[in-house]
Amino acid sequence: MLKIENLTKIYRGGKVAVDKLNLDIQEGEFIAFIGTSGSGKTTALRMINRMVEPTSGKITLDGKDLTKMNAVTLRRSIGYVIQQIGLMPHMTIRDNITLVQKLLKWSKEKKDETASRLIELVNLPQSYLDFYPAQLSGGQQQRIGVLRALAANQDIILMDEPFGALDPITRDTLQDLIKDIQQRLNKTIIFVTHDMDEAIKLADRIAIMHEGKLIQFDTPDNILAAPANDFVKEFIGSHRLIQQKPNVKTVDEVMIKPISITIEKSLDEAIRLMVEKRVDTLFVTDGDNRLQGYLDVESFTGARKTKRSVSECYEKDVFYVKTGSKLQDSVRRILKRNLKNIPVVDDENRLVGLVTRANIVDIVYDTIWGDEEPMVSSEEQNGSEGSKELIGG
Numbered sequence: 001m002l003k004i005e006n007l008t009k010i011y012r013g014g015k016v017a018v019d020k021l022n023l024d025i026q027e028g029e030f031i032a033f034i035g036t037s038g039s040g041k042t043t044a045l046r047m048i049n050r051m052v053e054p055t056s057g058k059i060t061l062d063g064k065d066l067t068k069m070n071a072v073t074l075r076r077s078i079g080y081v082i083q084q085i086g087l088m089p090h091m092t093i094r095d096n097i098t099l100v101q102k103l104l105k106w107s108k109e110k111k112d113e114t115a116s117r118l119i120e121l122v123n124l125p126q127s128y129l130d131f132y133p134a135q136l137s138g139g140q141q142q143r144i145g146v147l148r149a150l151a152a153n154q155d156i157i158l159m160d161e162p163f164g165a166l167d168p169i170t171r172d173t174l175q176d177l178i179k180d181i182q183q184r185l186n187k188t189i190i191f192v193t194h195d196m197d198e199a200i201k202l203a204d205r206i207a208i209m210h211e212g213k214l215i216q217f218d219t220p221d222n223i224l225a226a227p228a229n230d231f232v233k234e235f236i237g238s239h240r241l242i243q244q245k246p247n248v249k250t251v252d253e254v255m256i257k258p259i260s261i262t263i264e265k266s267l268d269e270a271i272r273l274m275v276e277k278r279v280d281t282l283f284v285t286d287g288d289n290r291l292q293g294y295l296d297v298e299s300f301t302g303a304r305k306t307k308r309s310v311s312e313c314y315e316k317d318v319f320y321v322k323t324g325s326k327l328q329d330s331v332r333r334i335l336k337r338n339l340k341n342i343p344v345v346d347d348e349n350r351l352v353g354l355v356t357r358a359n360i361v362d363i364v365y366d367t368i369w370g371d372e373e374p375m376v377s378s379e380e381q382n383g384s385e386g387s388k389e390l391i392g393g
C-alpha cells in the first residue's frame with residue numbers, strides 16, 4: 001500500500017539524516033520506527049506526509065506518487081504527525097475529537113456523527129461530548145486524546161513518540177487502547193518510539209534505524225529470535241532475548257523419535273510394533289522415510305477381518321510441521337485440532353521427529369512462568385509451518 005524507495009534526506013550543512021530508506025507497508029499494519037536519538041526516525045516520518053521534503057527517493061501510496069500529489073489530497077490520505085495527546089482546554093470534547101476533521105473542513109453533521117460514534121469506542125457517555133477537558137479525569141482525557149489521534153478519516157496515521165512523556169501505568173493503558181482502536185478501525189499506523197517494550201507490544205513490524213539507515217525491518221518475534229547484527233542485539237537488550245526464549249524455541253528442540261512403519265508391512269506387524277513400543281499411533285513412511293500418513297487404533301476398527309496390509313488402511317490425512325518451525329505454532333496447532341501429537345518433517349518430507357502433547361506440557365508451564373501468552377499473542381502467520389495436506393493419496 002505505502003511504498004518507500006531509497007528515501008533520503010540530507011539537511012542543509014550536509015547532515016545525512018535518512019539514508020536510502022526502503023519500506024513496504026501494508027494496509028492495517030502497525031509499524032514502529034525505533035532507534036537511538038538522532039537516528040532519523042522523526043525525519044523519516046515527516047517525509048511521509050511531506051512536512052520535510054525528501055532530498056531524493058520516492059514514496060507511493062497505492063501506486064500514486066506522493067511527491068506529485070497536492071498537499072490537500074495528500075493529507076486526506078496521510079495523517080498529521082501527532083506529537084502528544086493533550087487536548088485543547090478551551091474546546092469541547094466533541095470539537096477536540098474532530099479537530100482534524102475541522103482542519104479538513106468537514107461539515108458539522110459529519111463531525112458530530114463521527115464524534116458520537118467514536119466516543120463509544122472508549123466507553124464514555126455521549127453527554128461527555130459537550131464537556132470541556134477539565135471536567136474529565138486525567139485518564140478520560142487521555143483516552144479522548146488517543147481517540148482523536150485515530151479519529152481522522154485518513155488511512156495512515158503518523159505518530160511521533162505520543163506516549164513518551166507519560167508514566168508507565170498510563171502508557172500501558174493507552175497502548176492497549178490504541179491497539180484496540182487501531183484494529184477495530186483498521187488503521188495503518190506508523191509510530192516512532194524509543195521504547196523497545198512499546199514497539200514489541202504494539203507493532204506488527206518494527207523498523208530499526210541507526211545513523212539514518214534501516215538496519216532491520218521485521219516482526220517483533222523474528223527480530224527477537226534473529227537480530228540482524230550486534231547493534232540490534234544490544235539495542236534489544238539481553239534480558240528481552242532471554243525472556244523471549246520460550247517463544248522462539250523450535251520443534252527440533254523438544255521433538256522425540258517417532259515410531260514408524262513402512263507402507264508395505266502387514267497389519268499384524270503394525271500391531272505387534274504398537275504393543276512392543278507401547279504407542280497408540282504409528283507413522284507410515286515409504287522406503288525413503290517420507291511421511292505418508294499414520295495408523296492408530298481407529299484405523300484398525302473393522303479393518304482386520306478384510307484388510308491385511310498397512311497400505312490398505314492407513315490414514316492419509318495427516319497434520320505435520322516442518323523442522324525449524326516455531327514450537328509455539330505447533331503447540332497451538334495441537335491444541336486447536338485436538339491432536340495427540342504432530343509429526344515433524346524435513347524439506348523432503350522425511351519424518352524426523354514427533355512433538356507430543358506430553359512433551360509440550362513442560363514448555364507450556366515454562367511459558368506461563370515466563371509471563372508469556374503464546375496462545376493468543378500472535379496470529380497464525382508463520383509461513384514455515386506445514387498445513388493439512390493429503391500425502392501419498
Ligand code: ADP
Binds near residue numbers: 036037040
Ligand atoms: P530522531 O527522531 O531519530 O531522533 P531526527 O530525524 O530528529 O532523529 O534527526 C536525525 C539527524 O538529523 C540528527 O543528527 C539531527 O541532528 C539532524 N537534524 C534533524 N533535523 C534537522 C534540521 N532541521 N537541520 C539539520 N539537521 C537536522
Ligand code: MG
Binds near residue numbers: 041042043
Ligand atoms: Mg525524533
